[in-house]
Amino acid sequence: MLSKVLKPSNLKRLAYRLAKKLIIVPHHQLRETDTENTDSSWMSTGDDPQFIIHPARRIPTRTFKKGWYLLRVKMTEKNHQSHVAKLYSNLQKGELTTVDVPWHSTKFVNRLFYLESNNAMLRFDPCEAETEFTINTFMISKVPSFIAMRYMKQRLYKLLSHVDDVEEYLDTNRKLNGGKFIETVYEEYNKTFITGAMEKSYPFWVEFDEPRGLQKMQQTFTPEQSEVKFSIILPTYNTDPIYLKECIDSVLLQTHKNWELCIADDASTNVDTIKTLESYAQKHANIKLNLLSENGHISKSSNAALSMVTSDYVLLLDHDDTLPAHTLSFFAQAITDNANAKVLYGDEDKIDEQGNRHQPHFKPDWNPDLLLSQNYICHPVVYKTSVIKKIGGFRVGVEGSQDHDLLLRATAGLNHDEVVHLPFILYHWRVIENSTASDASAKTYTTDAGIEAIKHFLEQSGQNASVEKGKYPNTYKVNWALPDEEPLVSLVIPTRDGYDILKQCLESIYNKTSYKNFEIIVVDNQTTCEKTLGLFSEYTNSKANFRVLKWDKPFNYSAINNFAVSQAKGEVVGLVNNDIEVINEGWLTEMVSHVLRPEVGCVGAKLYYPNDTIQHAGVVLGIGGVAGHSHKYFHKSEPGYFTRLHLVQNMSAVTAACLLVRKSVFEEVGGLNEQDLTVAFNDVDFCLKVHTAGYRNLFTPWAELYHHESISRGEEDTPEKVARFNKESDYMKDKWKKLLTNDTAYNPNLSNTHENFSLK
Structure with a gap:
């Protein structure tokens, strides 16, 4: 246990006592807005504002010496939004040494960080958006290692409260990863600044943001929506009367009044449960009650409730959950606005025994591959009655995953416009001890039932695929079979010099790839390095599936790849950066198994920085104005947003640092745009062309x-490069404006400035 607690007041005094005097210089995309204010007020003019920080001491002693430091900062943002700042402790190593500093307007943030060597300067990026802010306090204090250890462990004890023995947890991680104990503590401490950002801001969102969104939606209501009638099916079994009353009362309080509640009780033995149900049924004519004589489990009782339905639309409700008062009104309007809708769903959060809201799930629009990986839709769901009855209702034998099974069968063969998502919290999922809402592992049988549901779906739809458990409870991995004759894959790798990274890339592909039917096409863009030229000769002479194409023109990423693809022999082409290094030998088999599916367009991989943090897990449109990388800087061991870091899913775009696509699809959409996008965003543009052609992109x-990105990537550090980047950015915003402002694989309630799935 901790020998001494560092109270906030003690920490504040420590920071002030040890603080260094600093020189803070605006370096990039920053303009001072109020020179008369005693605080420092700024406007960021782009999505990459930067300050350079020096110790205010005379040369040659002006340096940040190796060791532990405490950053204490308070900033005020004009719109009181939350942001994630980044502190770069080594400018030469770039992204590899960043420290995340999530901050909320007007609140102090204390952040420990470690300098591996003496540094003359640090870089502080306050946000990743165009906005106005004031720096109220900015202090950097050197602290002893024992203070750093004490403070980090104090934070971990607080945030790892679900871990029985934090000391044992930390020691186990140290043994697994090697190294010193304080290094393990620091690694775990750093993780807490990524994963904790969203939960802290949800109460604020509920109080201020949600009402504005609801009001805006309600202004679109039309009189026709009142004609839509819902049948709410509610299976019950020994439900606590307190929660049962809250559940039924939430239906009675609906602003949309055209509904019937169909309750089927599964032979409850709790007398109070039965009395509560009978009382409501006697008082309300639109509440139907069927007291079953034998317990048949959830699927049979749900079908019994379904048999009472008389309306065109069915909504599923669990017996201890609740609906916000506007739920039916929102679904009714969505049905009115979407004539083809057959399945509709909304977002949800969880409520505890006292009704406190937390853990919101803001979902993407229709995402078929994500549904095969996880029941991301869960509830609330509205079905057209004809659809749910056509497939025979709930299937007996998959209890525990009956809702997932129903969704898979109901959505099979539906067009994209027949599945409608409403990005509003329309359901409150009750968290009680041993409930699935409280802990997915509380009902371990649900994962087995989910495997059976997906297996049945794959068999019924004629797919040559199998399914296995995923990394987390109630997640799954579908394995798509390859044809007996595996197709040739042409891996295109542009390069100029770069001997070390290219050698590493080629060696890893040849030594760590189990899929054997591939060729490598290196495109030489004016290489002059003798060692690199020698590497070309070495592989050309030793590998029959290796060749070099010459591109003796100025660098144009799009043109280089278009040229190489035109020369490719493979049915499948892979766009691969020269700074890629293979980790798992099944990488290409996995990607090919997806790209051969007729409905799939581009397939992207999971890419890490060398420090095992996420570089790419799919592209999210609109972040920073054009696009950003999902879960960037998360550690690879983290689950991500509702475990999405470990799930196959559809994305609007993926990075061309490692992208597979069928050559026929590449040619169908005209390849990469070599006129307007010579360097930046060409992969995003390409993916969106594939998307609009009717294919599903996939991560x-x-x-x-x-992806050793910081090694090979050039900085936008000259006026010419900045002008070119801005031109390409403007092109994307003009061409893809509608998609950039509404990524169907994301959610409009989530941030368009951060890549961590925090709230907007």
């Missing part, structure tokens, strides 16, 4: 590679 976490 798989089961193809893992390192």
